[in-house]
Amino acid sequence: MSADKAKAVKDLIDSDKVVIFSKTYCPYCKMAKEVFDGLQKSYTAVELDNRDDGDEIQTILGQITGARTVPRVFVNGECLGGGSDVKALHEKGELQKYF
Template identity: 75%
Template sequence: MTRSKKVDMDSPKASMVKELISSDTVVIFSKTYCPYCTMAKEVFNKLKQKYTAVELDHRSDADEIQMILGEMTGARTVPRVFVKGECLGGGSDVKALYESGKLESYFSNA
């Protein structure tokens, strides 16, 4: 994959993404039609853990946000799930953490 332009991690948009990530305990960068995004949200619903979902398909700046997330996390795919500012990965990663019982540990010492 070739990157057409370098991501400016000091840009106002990157600052906004970082602010979003720190705005809630759980932040999910998502697309409403994505089955992996739905999977990630269902895990947090089962845990009765509230989250902030940033639905990129409803935003005009989605591509720019995904480029910033790619720079931050090494992947620009959705979902990108953050818990307490840490990227846990995508839907399959979150589901695996949930099924192993490890996901709850992120919230037990709150």
């Protein structure tokens, strides 16, 4: 992993209030996006399967968050976890506190 690529990933995380590292075909990724769509909250989706460096980004996310799975959902630079985590936060009414 290059330091430049790790910085680029951190810059992506900081680029928007909500950033979702995703894969277009992943049902958990769709679940996470649907939660934010339902809340009418905009987000940046980084579709790793559409990028040449997607695998490298996924590895960096694993080092940053402790999990390599997608989605990796960040709100205000904090990783909230994956699709099930975001859905659970929303269902408990706890996701709103991040906005």
